[in-house]
Amino acid sequence: MKRLLVVAALGVAAWFLPYGLDSYAIHVVNVILIFAILAIGLGLVMGIAGQVNLSQVAFFGVGAYATAILTTHSGMGFWVAGVLAILATVLMGLVIGTPALRVQSHYLGIVTLGLALAFTNWVTNASLSGGAEGISGITAPTLPGVDLSSEYIYYYLELIVFAVVLGFGLFVVRTALGRRMRAMRDDALAAGALGAEVPMLRMTAFMLASVYGGVAGVLYAGLIRYVAPESFNIANMFLLLAMVIIGGRQSLIGCVVGAVSLALVRELLVDHPTIAQLAYGSVVVLVVVFAPTGLAGLPRRFRAYLDHRRGTRGTAAQLRPFQPYEPEAVSRSTQDQLLRVEGVTKQFRGLKALDDVSLTVSTGEIRGIVGPNGSGKTTLFNVISGLYKPTSGRVIFRGADMTGRAPYRLARAGMARTFQNLRLFGDLTVEENLLVALDRWSTLSAWRYALRPLSVLRRDRALRRSAAEVLERYGLTEFASLAPKSLPYGIQRRVEIARAVAADPALLLLDEPAAGLNGEEVRQLAEIVRSIRDSGRTVIIIEHNMGLVMSLCEQITVLAGGRVIASGTPAEVAVEPAVIEAYLGDSMNTDDLPVPSAGEATR
Amino acid sequence: MRPTLAVLAVVLAVAAGCSAPGSGKEESGNDSGPIKIAVVDAQSGQLSSLGAWELKGARLAVDEWNAAGGVNGRQIQLDVFDDQGDPTIGTNLARKIDSEGYIAMIGTAESAVTIAMSPLLKQAEIPNITSGQSPGLVATKSDFLFLNGPTSTTYDETLAKHIVDQQGIKSIAMITNNGGYGKGEHDAFLKALTSRNVTPVADQVVTADQKDFSAVLTSIRQKNPKVIFLGAEEVESGLIVKQARDLGITSAFAGAAPQGTPVFLDTAGAKNAEGTIVSSPYLSNDIDEASKKFAAAYKAKFNEEAELHGAKAYDGTQILLTALKTSNVATGKPLADAIRATKHDGLLGDFAFDETGVGIFSTSIGIIKGGKLVAAES
Numbered sequence: 010m011k012r013l014l015v016v017a018a019l020g021v022a023a024w025f026l027p028y029g030l031d032s033y034a035i036h037v038v039n040v041i042l043i044f045a046i047l048a049i050g051l052g053l054v055m056g057i058a059g060q061v062n063l064s065q066v067a068f069f070g071v072g073a074y075a076t077a078i079l080t081t082h083s084g085m086g087f088w089v090a091g092v093l094a095i096l097a098t099v100l101m102g103l104v105i106g107t108p109a110l111r112v113q114s115h116y117l118g119i120v121t122l123g124l125a126l127a128f129t130n131w132v133t134n135a136s137l138s139g140g141a142e143g144i145s146g147i148t149a150p151t152l153p154g155v156d157l158s159s160e161y162i163y164y165y166l167e168l169i170v171f172a173v174v175l176g177f178g179l180f181v182v183r184t185a186l187g188r189r190m191r192a193m194r195d196d197a198l199a200a201g202a203l204g205a206e207v208p209m210l211r212m213t214a215f216m217l218a219s220v221y222g223g224v225a226g227v228l229y230a231g232l233i234r235y236v237a238p239e240s241f242n243i244a245n246m247f248l249l250l251a252m253v254i255i256g257g258r259q260s261l262i263g264c265v266v267g268a269v270s271l272a273l274v275r276e277l278l279v280d281h282p283t284i285a286q287l288a289y290g291s292v293v294v295l296v297v298v299f300a301p302t303g304l305a306g307l308p309r310r311f312r313a314y315l316d317h318r319r320g321t322r323g324t325a326a327q328l329r330p331f332q333p334y335e336p337e338a339v340s341r342s343t344q345d346q347l348l349r350v351e352g353v354t355k356q357f358r359g360l361k362a363l364d365d366v367s368l369t370v371s372t373g374e375i376r377g378i379v380g381p382n383g384s385g386k387t388t389l390f391n392v393i394s395g396l397y398k399p400t401s402g403r404v405i406f407r408g409a410d411m412t413g414r415a416p417y418r419l420a421r422a423g424m425a426r427t428f429q430n431l432r433l434f435g436d437l438t439v440e441e442n443l444l445v446a447l448d449r450w451s452t453l454s455a456w457r458y459a460l461r462p463l464s465v466l467r468r469d470r471a472l473r474r475s476a477a478e479v480l481e482r483y484g485l486t487e488f489a490s491l492a493p494k495s496l497p498y499g500i501q502r503r504v505e506i507a508r509a510v511a512a513d514p515a516l517l518l519l520d521e522p523a524a525g526l527n528g529e530e531v532r533q534l535a536e537i538v539r540s541i542r543d544s545g546r547t548v549i550i551i552e553h554n555m556g557l558v559m560s561l562c563e564q565i566t567v568l569a570g571g572r573v574i575a576s577g578t579p580a581e582v583a584v585e586p587a588v589i590e591a592y593l594g595d596s597m598n599t600d601d602l603p604v605p606s607a608g609e610a611t612r
Numbered sequence: 613m614r615p616t617l618a619v620l621a622v623v624l625a626v627a628a629g630c631s632a633p634g635s636g637k638e639e640s641g642n643d644s645g646p647i648k649i650a651v652v653d654a655q656s657g658q659l660s661s662l663g664a665w666e667l668k669g670a671r672l673a674v675d676e677w678n679a680a681g682g683v684n685g686r687q688i689q690l691d692v693f694d695d696q697g698d699p700t701i702g703t704n705l706a707r708k709i710d711s712e713g714y715i716a717m718i719g720t721a722e723s724a725v726t727i728a729m730s731p732l733l734k735q736a737e738i739p740n741i742t743s744g745q746s747p748g749l750v751a752t753k754s755d756f757l758f759l760n761g762p763t764s765t766t767y768d769e770t771l772a773k774h775i776v777d778q779q780g781i782k783s784i785a786m787i788t789n790n791g792g793y794g795k796g797e798h799d800a801f802l803k804a805l806t807s808r809n810v811t812p813v814a815d816q817v818v819t820a821d822q823k824d825f826s827a828v829l830t831s832i833r834q835k836n837p838k839v840i841f842l843g844a845e846e847v848e849s850g851l852i853v854k855q856a857r858d859l860g861i862t863s864a865f866a867g868a869a870p871q872g873t874p875v876f877l878d879t880a881g882a883k884n885a886e887g888t889i890v891s892s893p894y895l896s897n898d899i900d901e902a903s904k905k906f907a908a909a910y911k912a913k914f915n916e917e918a919e920l921h922g923a924k925a926y927d928g929t930q931i932l933l934t935a936l937k938t939s940n941v942a943t944g945k946p947l948a949d950a951i952r953a954t955k956h957d958g959l960l961g962d963f964a965f966d967e968t969g970v971g972i973f974s975t976s977i978g979i980i981k982g983g984k985l986v987a988a989e990s
Contacts, residue, residue, distance in 0.1 A: 133795055276704065279704070
């Protein structure tokens with residue numbers, strides 16, 4: 010309710026703003042709104058999706074130029090031209106986004122910067138775009154009964170568009186698509202392993218940014234009614250970048266605040282050209298040094314500081330006990346082969362990490378994979394889950410050949426995994442980590458955002474209910490809104506397992522789940538893994554904790570030097586001479602190993 | 613919440629029913645106090661050197677008038693605004709100088725910025741004397757826009773006339789860059805050649821920040837042209853000339869204003885630049901008495917050598933101040949009419965504005981001899 014009141018107050022203030030402004034100020038405000046829309050687009054692609062995009066200004070330019078060309082050369086009306094211009098920008102967005110499929114971070118920055126330079130170069134030299142003189146005399150937008158040539162009235166057009174695109178941006182960020190993008194930003198590998206189609210998501214991010222660029226470009230053409238290459242130069246790109254960084258790139262509101270404040274600073278300094286550059290640079294440096302999370306991050310930092318001063322501490326969240334799954338009624342007598350690895354070899358240059366490894370895992374089994382450090386266990390996991398393509402051999406999952414498929418395809422086919430060194434999405438809450446996994450929709454269906462936003466909201470509500478159930482089951486409810494980084498290690502481990510199971514896999518791969526856990530936590534882990542298996546899932550577990558492996562697993566495969574040296578029940582494997590020599594070492598006495606009870610072994 | 617929403621709805625409805633905002637606009641421009649003139653130019657960014665030169669030229673003219681008692685006893689107040697070479701900021705500034713009561717504007721040096729500002733200045737009835745020289749300025753068809761020099765087509769037309777018509781040279785190669793200036797030069801000079809039925813033997817385009825031109829120059833060397841036309845800024849042109857001489861190219865070079873500047877001469881080396889044909893309305897500081905006087909005053913005030921852009925702004929400001937005097941400090945349309953009617957014997961030649969706002973229709977041809985630009989005898 011409080012938030013609603015703030016929004017309403019801001020809306021009223023914005024509505025009456027023009028009454029207090031002269032013609033100069035309203036023009037400045039109009040320009041600022043356009044830059045704010047651009048900044049939101051850049052915030053979406055860079056802050057939310059983590060794709061370095063230095064061609065936002067080219068999107069802006071394509072939108073403005075397309076409007077200019079279509080109205081002046083083809084004699085179209087402003088609105089028709091505007092719609093076509095946005096479509097043209099989206100095409101451009103898909104072209105510029107393509108390199109993101111291959112390169113990331115600063116490499117992507119260089120590629121997109123190059124494309125932005127190519128754009129200004131092209132418009133300077135092409136006769137269609139009027140060369141360095143640009144295109145003047147762009148047809149003014151018209152609406153029946155409204156005089157849009159008045160900048161005061163144009164302000165309302167911009168205000169409405171701005172409110173719509175900001176609302177849409179926030180809607181995206183706070184629902185499934187934005188969550189998936191943020192997950193990809195934090196850890197593309199883990200997001201892929203949970204079924205997020207990383208290539209498709211990256212293209213979607215660029216497409217979103219291009220829509221915002223196109224909308225801003227069309228509004229610019231309608232406002233200034235003149236386009237020239239200088240309006241879309243690299244200096245403006247860096248201005249936009251500074252707006253997003255100053256505002257706080259992970260918050261769209263922050264991007265808007267950054268755009269407004271930087272534009273105002275620039276406007277204030279216009280009378281003082283001698284100190285303008287210096288002052289402007291100082292503002293950017295000060296913000297980057299003293300407020301790395303941007304202006305948007307300041308309130309939180311301030312609150313944290315106050316809490317620290319007062320010494321107040323919230324009541325510590327408690328980890329609740331795990332509530333076991335209902336065992337699946339159907340007996341798992343079937344000897345279906347869920348996973349078959351056939352003669353897999355993985356070569357890294359001179360190193361043979363896996364050498365002709367074969368193994369078969371049946372439905373409902375808990376399989377342990379053990380071996381000394383460097384024996385190829387994690388490499389085998391990476392081959393099975395699609396992170397590595399094997400040099401030779403095949404991986405057959407649920408009867409289909411899945412060798413070398415992208416991780417997200419395997420995830421969608423029913424495989425989920427955890428990682429040896431935790432890979433939780435650091436800037437998402439625990440609940441959101443689970444939501445990303447629960448979310449099984451295809452990124453292709455993102456069209457719903459434009460056409461059926463209510464169905465998106467309904468799905469999101471349903472997802473949150475499922476997330477609450479998972480949190481409850483794993484005893485994590487009290488941590489729901491916390492950042493994973495702030496949690497103790499053992500709890501992070503549990504969150505990662507909960508996240509993998511939330512993806513509803515048929516096969517769960519656990520890579521050293523007991524590493525760093527204390528005795529009680531290991532006991533709880535064994536209970537959780539057994540319950541997961543009882544709910545009808547198959548589990549493969551890499552583990553060094555021999556006590557856990559021996560008590561938990563029905564079948565154990567032992568790797569050494571990239572080869573399978575033994576497999577069988579724990580009792581069989583434990584007495585195998587090759588295992589004792591290779592893995593346990595000569596000094597190890599087999600009597601130390603706990604021999605599993607008969608009941609355990611036959612399950 | 614419900615009453616709040618209802619109140620909100622009513623308030624919005626009332627607001628919508630009221631007059632649109634911004635309808636009550638007070639007319640600025642009072643009859644006492646200083647006369648406010650704005651200089652809008654890039655004071656930062658890539659084009660800031662142009663902006664700095666232009667500001668100095670305008671400042672010099674205004675200071676001379678103020679020292680002599682101003683216009684009708686009123687002092688002239690010259691304020692500078694930084695457009696950063698960006699058309700969007702230019703439009704902001706057009707609104708700003710309007711709302712702050714400036715009656716005329718000097719600048720900008722960047723055609724695109726001026727074109728963007730032109731409709732707003734026309735609407736606000738603020739006369740504007742620009743240093744831009746793009747034909748696009750004329751195409752805006754604003755009664756309030758004046759050029760303080762010839763358009764770029766004049767430079768190249770005069771140059772082509774000298775080379776082709778008078779010297780009878782038809783073997784011409786072109787090197788231009790793909791930046792805004794180079795592209796304009798390329799099109800204008802090619803048009804001037806085509807109208808004389810001359811096809812250049814080579815038409816090479818380089819990028820605006822290129823440093824090595826050996827590939828381009830080698831291919832031109834095979835064509836062995838008599839004259840090589842340069843459409844690039846000072847430093848790049850100088851580099852091209854230097855590298856051409858290193859490759860053994862002996863052809864003469866030709867170009868517009870940048871090729872007559874000391875920067876070009878220094879970069880190329882005086883010996884290499886010997887014989888370069890330059891088309892410029894302001895060849896050098898010691899071409900006649902007026903330019904010597906201007907250059908001396910400029911040197912005394914700013915402690916640096918005067919050059920073309922300062923001279924253009926100086927002429928433009930002189931014309932504006934003269935018009936203010938003859939019109940008895942008029943504003944708006946009468947001031948624009950007064951500027952159009954002003955005949956001025958300036959540094960660039962005799963100004964006589966036509967209805968398009970252009971006042972100078974020819975340039976002079978100079979030739980670099982012994983490291984100095986001298987007028988060509990035709």
